[in-house]
Amino acid sequence: MNPIHIVVAGATGRMGREAVRMIAGENHFKLTGAVARTHTGEDIGEVIGVGGLGIPLTDSLEEALEQGQPDVLIDLTTPSQVKRHMELAIAAGVRPVVGTTGLTEAEMRELDERCRERGIGGIIAPNFAIGAVLMMVFAAKAAKYLPDVEIIEMHHDQKLDAPSGTALKTAELISKERDEKKQGHPKEEETLEGARGGYRDGFRIHSVRLPGLVAHQEVLFGGPGQLLTLRHDSMNRESFMPGVKLAVEEVMKQTGLIYGLEKVMDL
Numbered sequence: 067m068n069p070i071h072i073v074v075a076g077a078t079g080r081m082g083r084e085a086v087r088m089i090a091g092e093n094h095f096k097l098t099g100a101v102a103r104t105h106t107g108e109d110i111g112e113v114i115g116v117g118g119l120g121i122p123l124t125d126s127l128e129e130a131l132e133q134g135q136p137d138v139l140i141d142l143t144t145p146s147q148v149k150r151h152m153e154l155a156i157a158a159g160v161r162p163v164v165g166t167t168g169l170t171e172a173e174m175r176e177l178d179e180r181c182r183e184r185g186i187g188g189i190i191a192p193n194f195a196i197g198a199v200l201m202m203v204f205a206a207k208a209a210k211y212l213p214d215v216e217i218i219e220m221h222h223d224q225k226l227d228a229p230s231g232t233a234l235k236t237a238e239l240i241s242k243e244r245d246e247k248k249q250g251h252p253k254e255e256e257t258l259e260g261a262r263g264g265y266r267d268g269f270r271i272h273s274v275r276l277p278g279l280v281a282h283q284e285v286l287f288g289g290p291g292q293l294l295t296l297r298h299d300s301m302n303r304e305s306f307m308p309g310v311k312l313a314v315e316e317v318m319k320q321t322g323l324i325y326g327l328e329k330v331m332d333l
C-alpha cells in the first residue's frame with residue numbers, strides 16, 4: 067500500500083509538532099511538507115527536536131503543495147489562515163484535515179461545495195480527542211432527557227477564539243436533540259456584563275482561560291433533585307493524535323466536507 071503523503075501547516079505550533087511526530091512514527095504516512103511563518107529553510111525534524119526528517123520548513127503553503135504533491139493537508143494554524151489554506155488545498159485536489167477552529171457555518175458550507183466540485187473529501191474536527199468526541203455525543207443523548215444544560219469550557223490562555231470549537235459543536239449536537247428552551251429565571255438580570263456567559267439556543271456557554279490549563283470541558287445537566295456532569299480533560303496534545311490519524315485515513319474515503327469526527331466513528 068502506498069503511504070498517504072501529508073503536508074502539515076502550522077508544523078511548528080503546539081499541535082503541529084505533535085502531528086509531525088505522529089506522522090514520522092506511522093509507516094503508512096509520509097511527511098512531504100511543513101509550513102510555518104518562522105524557521106524557513108530549517109529541517110522541521112530538527113526544529114521540533116526529533117532529528118532530521120529531510121523536510122525544510124516553508125512559509126508558503128502554495129510551494130509546499132506544488133513541491134510535495136501531498137494527498138492530505140493537516141491544518142493546525144490560526145482562525146485567520148485556515149480558510150485560505152483550505153481553498154488552496156482543495157483547488158490542488160489535496161484533502162484538508164482541519165483542527166483549526168473558528169470557521170463559520172457559511173464558510174464550511176462554501177468549502178463543502180468546493181470539495182464536492184473537486185470530487186474530494188475533507189474533515190473539520192473541532193476536537194480530535196476521542197474522549198472529547200464521546201463527551202459531545204453523550205451530551206446530545208443526555209439533553210433529550212435532561213434539557214437544562216450549561217457548558218463550561220476551559221483552555222490555556224494562548225487560545226485565540228472563544229468559545230472553543232468543541233463548545234460550539236457540543237451546543238450544535240445538543241440543540242438537535244432538544245426543543246429550544248429558555249433556561250433560568252424569566253426575570254434574571256446580569257449586574258455584571260457577561261456573568262451568565264454566551265447565549266446559544268436557550269442555554270449558556272462559559273469560557274475560562276488560564277495558564278496551566280490545556281483543553282477541558284464540562285457539560286452540566288440539571289433536573290429536579292439531580293445533576294449530571296460530563297467532563298473531558300486533555301492533559302497534553304498527544305491526546306489529539308489518534309483522532310488526527312483516524313481523520314487522515316478516513317478523509318481518503320470520503321467526498322465532501324465532514325464537520326465532526328463522530329461522523330466517521332462507529333457510534
Ligand SMILES: NC(=O)C1=CN([C@@H]2O[C@H](COP(=O)(O)OP(=O)(O)OC[C@H]3O[C@@H](n4cnc5c(N)ncnc54)[C@H](OP(=O)(O)O)[C@@H]3O)[C@@H](O)[C@H]2O)C=CC1
Nearest residue numbers: 076078079080081102103104142143165166167192193194
Ligand atoms: N481540533 C483539535 O483537536 C484541536 C485544535 N486546536 C486548534 O488548532 C489551532 C492551532 O493550535 P496550537 O497548535 O495551539 O497553536 P500555535 O499557536 O501553537 O501554532 C500555530 C501554528 O500556526 C502557524 N501559523 C500561524 N500563522 C500562520 C500563517 N499566517 N501562515 C502559516 N502558518 C501560520 C504558526 O507558525 P509560527 O510559529 O511560525 O508563527 C504555528 O506553527 C488553533 O486553532 C486551535 O484552536 C488545538 C488543539 C486541538
Ligand SMILES: O=C(O)C1=N[C@H](C(=O)O)C[C@H](O)C1
Nearest residue numbers: 167192193225230231232281
Ligand atoms: O485551542 C486549543 O487548544 C483547542 N482548540 C480546540 C477547540 O477550540 O475546541 C480543541 C481543543 O479544545 C483544544
